[in-house]
Amino acid sequence: MAVEIPKEKWTSAVREVTLGATSDEGGTRSHTITVGGETALPFLHFEGETPNRPILALDVRSHKPEDWSPLLRQTWGKAMEDPATWAQAAEEAGADMIYLVLSLTTTDGEPNTPENARAVVRKVLEATGLPLAVVGPGQAEVDNELIVAVAEEAVGERLLLGLCEEKNYRTIVAAALAHNHLVQSKTPMDVNLSKQLVILINDMGMPLERIVMDPTTGALGYGIEYGFSVMERLRLAALQGDKMTQQPMIVNPGEEAWRVKEAKVGEGVPENWGEWERRALDWEALTATTLVHSGADILVLRHPETLRRVRAVIDDLIGPKSAA
Amino acid sequence: MALSGLEIYKLLPQTNCKDCDYPTCLAFAMKLAAKQASLSDCPHVSEEAKAKLEAASAPPITLVEIKAEGGEVKVGNETVVFRHEKTFYHKPGLFWRLRDTEDLEELKRKVADADAYHVDYVGIDLYLDGFAIEAVSGDPETFKNAISAILSISKKPLILIASTSDIAKAGLEGSDGSRPLLYAADGENWETMVEVAKQGDVPLAVRADTLDELADLTQKIKAAGVEEMVLDPGVHHYLDSLQQLTTLRRLALKKTFRPLGYPIITFPGANEEVDETLLAAEHITKYGGLIVLEEFNPASLYALLVLRQNIYTDPQKPIQVQPGVYEINSPDENSPLMVTTNFSITYFSIANEVDGSGWPGWLLVTDAEGMSVLTAWAAGKFDAERIAKDAKTFNVEEKVSHRKLIIPGHVAVLSGELEEEMPGWEIMVGPREAVDINSYLKAMWTK
Numbered sequence: 162m163a164v165e166i167p168k169e170k171w172t173s174a175v176r177e178v179t180l181g182a183t184s185d186e187g188g189t190r191s192h193t194i195t196v197g198g199e200t201a202l203p204f205l206h207f208e209g210e211t212p213n214r215p216i217l218a219l220d221v222r223s224h225k226p227e228d229w230s231p232l233l234r235q236t237w238g239k240a241m242e243d244p245a246t247w248a249q250a251a252e253e254a255g256a257d258m259i260y261l262v263l264s265l266t267t268t269d270g271e272p273n274t275p276e277n278a279r280a281v282v283r284k285v286l287e288a289t290g291l292p293l294a295v296v297g298p299g300q301a302e303v304d305n306e307l308i309v310a311v312a313e314e315a316v317g318e319r320l321l322l323g324l325c326e327e328k329n330y331r332t333i334v335a336a337a338l339a340h341n342h343l344v345q346s347k348t349p350m351d352v353n354l355s356k357q358l359v360i361l362i363n364d365m366g367m368p369l370e371r372i373v374m375d376p377t378t379g380a381l382g383y384g385i386e387y388g389f390s391v392m393e394r395l396r397l398a399a400l401q402g403d404k405m406t407q408q409p410m411i412v413n414p415g416e417e418a419w420r421v422k423e424a425k426v427g428e429g430v431p432e433n434w435g436e437w438e439r440r441a442l443d444w445e446a447l448t449a450t451t452l453v454h455s456g457a458d459i460l461v462l463r464h465p466e467t468l469r470r471v472r473a474v475i476d477d478l479i480g481p482k483s484a485a
Numbered sequence: 486m487a488l489s490g491l492e493i494y495k496l497l498p499q500t501n502c503k504d505c506d507y508p509t510c511l512a513f514a515m516k517l518a519a520k521q522a523s524l525s526d527c528p529h530v531s532e533e534a535k536a537k538l539e540a541a542s543a544p545p546i547t548l549v550e551i552k553a554e555g556g557e558v559k560v561g562n563e564t565v566v567f568r569h570e571k572t573f574y575h576k577p578g579l580f581w582r583l584r585d586t587e588d589l590e591e592l593k594r595k596v597a598d599a600d601a602y603h604v605d606y607v608g609i610d611l612y613l614d615g616f617a618i619e620a621v622s623g624d625p626e627t628f629k630n631a632i633s634a635i636l637s638i639s640k641k642p643l644i645l646i647a648s649t650s651d652i653a654k655a656g657l658e659g660s661d662g663s664r665p666l667l668y669a670a671d672g673e674n675w676e677t678m679v680e681v682a683k684q685g686d687v688p689l690a691v692r693a694d695t696l697d698e699l700a701d702l703t704q705k706i707k708a709a710g711v712e713e714m715v716l717d718p719g720v721h722h723y724l725d726s727l728q729q730l731t732t733l734r735r736l737a738l739k740k741t742f743r744p745l746g747y748p749i750i751t752f753p754g755a756n757e758e759v760d761e762t763l764l765a766a767e768h769i770t771k772y773g774g775l776i777v778l779e780e781f782n783p784a785s786l787y788a789l790l791v792l793r794q795n796i797y798t799d800p801q802k803p804i805q806v807q808p809g810v811y812e813i814n815s816p817d818e819n820s821p822l823m824v825t826t827n828f829s830i831t832y833f834s835i836a837n838e839v840d841g842s843g844w845p846g847w848l849l850v851t852d853a854e855g856m857s858v859l860t861a862w863a864a865g866k867f868d869a870e871r872i873a874k875d876a877k878t879f880n881v882e883e884k885v886s887h888r889k890l891i892i893p894g895h896v897a898v899l900s901g902e903l904e905e906e907m908p909g910w911e912i913m914v915g916p917r918e919a920v921d922i923n924s925y926l927k928a929m930w931t932k
């Protein structure tokens with residue numbers, strides 16, 4: 162009996178967004194990366210195209226984060242002392258992109274400054290040819306001050322700048338507009354809020370080809386199901402033609418997974434939680450691959466081993482045709 | 486899929502005799518369509534119509550039950566492709582694959598370890614569902630002995646992996662008293678396997694390399710009298726799994742394609758080049774029914790069980806605990822009083838931490854409609870007014886003699902307002918993360 166494979170007919174596509182700029186394009190990146198462009202649900206190649214594979218970024222901090230899990234600190238070791246060395250190590254570990262987070266304070270505990278942020282970004286740009294995202298520490302005033310300086314310093318590089326949130330996006334969007342960068346719009350796990358913020362940013366004159374949306378996710382065990390379903394709904398809406406949901410999606414499973422007890426804590430936990438390192442790595446990898454299935458186009462990770470594992474999954478999912 | 490009221494009406498006697506206690510056959514048909522009446526209430530419906538109605542109302546993915554003394558696994562009967570459309574109902578069963586060629590004592594030791602495996606996730610007991618035992622020996626007696634060995638240790642449901650009906654039969658004898666899944670019928674052996682499955686009244690897994698062959702086989706097997714089947718489409722990678730399993734789910738739900746309307750069994754560790762944990766995770770999110778693991782590793786199993794719990798949570802109602810005042814480590818009137826929300830994940834994060842630290846404490850759990858601290862705060866369900874109200878409702882004043890309330894660090898902004906709402910109380914801002922509660926109490930709590 163010949164079974165007919167049911168295929169959905171989608172009318173629209175996810176928008177393509179290109180990160181980074183080479184010297185021809187006014188930047189210094191060795192190559193650019195394009196994400197998005199899907200015309201089908203994730204990896205259902207029989208009903209549409211996935212022209213670009215999901216990309217994997219590694220989280221690099223401007224200053225060594227003291228509160229990161231010892232497992233991460235062991236892995237990155239001395240590289241964490243210097244963002245340029247760290248970025249290089251991340252590139253060697255196979256990252257497609259560097260996700261640089263500017264810390265609130267310098268390693269000496271002094272507040273981070275625009276001058277320092279410029280210097281850090283300059284160094285990282287020189288250390289690696291990969292496209293770069295730069296986001297602030299997550300406090301509106303500091304974020305704005307630092308990101309405006311970074312936008313100017315790296316003019317033309319098509320950095321992905323963030324975080325643009327509902328309460329604080331104007332300054333960053335304006336800076337990105339003025340200096341030819343892209344922005345990351347972030348909203349708390351809600352389809353309508355995602356849409357709204359894209360509209361607001363677009364209304365400021367930012368072309369949709371320069372917006373990546375972050376629907377926010379939770380770690381495995383800590384709300385991943387909400388993020389998963391919101392992403393599935395956003396992707397379905399995008400394919401059905403809802404224009405303002407058609408941005409590629411970025412999520413940060415690394416940050417979420419490494420924040421939870423299962424990943425962070427090695428002692429004083431139930432025996433059946435199993436071996437710490439394996440548990441922590443599984444926590445990050447499962448959070449990440451689950452989101453690959455809900456349509457993530459960019460995933461920010463923290464551990465090189467997770468990157469390797471998730472990469473292998475994506476290589477297979479993308480299939481022989483598109484991989485060529 | 487389900488018939489409309491009008492379609493059902495056409496199958497009824499259309500005499501409006503009212504014996505069903507409805508004024509007309511149409512009214513009754515409408516009730517049936519809405520699943521608010523039962524067909525047995527009409528004494529006049531013909532056998533033929535009955536058969537048609539029953540067939541049409543059968544779930545598009547057959548429910549399959551595997552049982553043993555110590556538990557059961559039900560899979561199938563799913564109704565949606567995406568969890569947000571309603572919910573996923575029957576969590577995929579996780580099984581560990583063992584082989585009958587193993588030394589029996591070693592086998593028992595493995596089973597004992599895995600059988601004892603339990604983890605608590607937000608108050609939910611998570612464990613391995615059962616064992617799959619494979620007749621690698623090719624010898625009926627060896628197979629039977631291995632099964633007896635397992636059953637002497639564990640009462641969990643079994644999957645019997647046997648390639649011939651002789652071995653399958655021996656397996657069923659060995660597992661008498663339980664209801665295992667028999668794996669598997671294929672193009673060669675199906676006729677004899679069907680006999681064994683029928684005799685034992687057990688569900689039968691069906692294996693084929695293509696969906697076409699699979700559909701042919703299930704139809705033959707169904708005609709031969711086996712209703713409960715499980716499909717093995719033979720997937721080994723991430724992409725073929727995703728595409729095949731998605732296709733199967735869609736065929737069953739969108740096309741009501743009965744020949745493939747059964748739950749699916751997978752072996753994510755069968756291919757050594759694949760990361761078993763990550764492929765099993767994919768099978769959990771994307772339509773696996775029974776997942777047979779090659780490796781039993783507590784860390785990975787914990788992650789998989791939590792993922793399964795998350796994906797199969799009803800999106801309409803977050804898992805919650807009852808609001809109230811909870812006692813941890815037998816507190817007295819001098820013990821610290823803390824407040825949190827009734828979202829299970831939140832409650833257990835802080836409750837487990839206080840419990841583990843050894844501090845006696847009171848935990849006021851407010852009715853925040855099952856939301857986390859910050860979500861509830863942002864939604865106006867965890868504000869000063871509500872906390873003060875619940876403190877009153879649950880009589881915290883009578884539990885403690887001091888007047889100090891510790892709030893989560895994430896909602897430090899509430900402290901001023903709370904002091905106004907709760908006159909005479911000192912509001913203390915706790916740490917942001919539950920993990921830090923022990924060091925916080927050590928530093929800040931004086932009796």
Ligand code: B12
Nearest residue numbers: 349350384825831856857858859860863864893915918919
């Ligand atoms: C999952 C989630 C949701 C889910 C709801 C999950 C639920 N049942 O609560 C959904 C998608 C429905 C949701 C909705 C919303 N969300 Co929401 N959500 C999250 C998310 C991703 C995770 C929350 C979570 O579960 N955390 C895990 C639990 C365990 O954390 P917790 O409760 O805080 O508990 C920890 C600590 O507080 C501490 N703790 C707990 N109790 C106590 C007690 C004491 C005494 C102490 C010392 C410590 C302590 O221990 C725990 C572990 O450390 C967060 C972002 C994030 N990644 O954190 C956003 C987040 C909380 N949401 C946010 C918002 C704004 C919303 C919405 C208002 C958005 C909107 N406008 O629709 C809605 C509100 C809901 C509504 N109107 O119905 C914001 C809040 C922003 C803010 N600072 O105010 C956040 C922070 C996202 C963001 N960055 O913008 N959300």
Ligand code: SF4
Nearest residue numbers: 501502503505510527
């Ligand atoms: S009992 Fe049957 S025949 Fe009589 S009214 Fe009801 S549905 Fe119609």
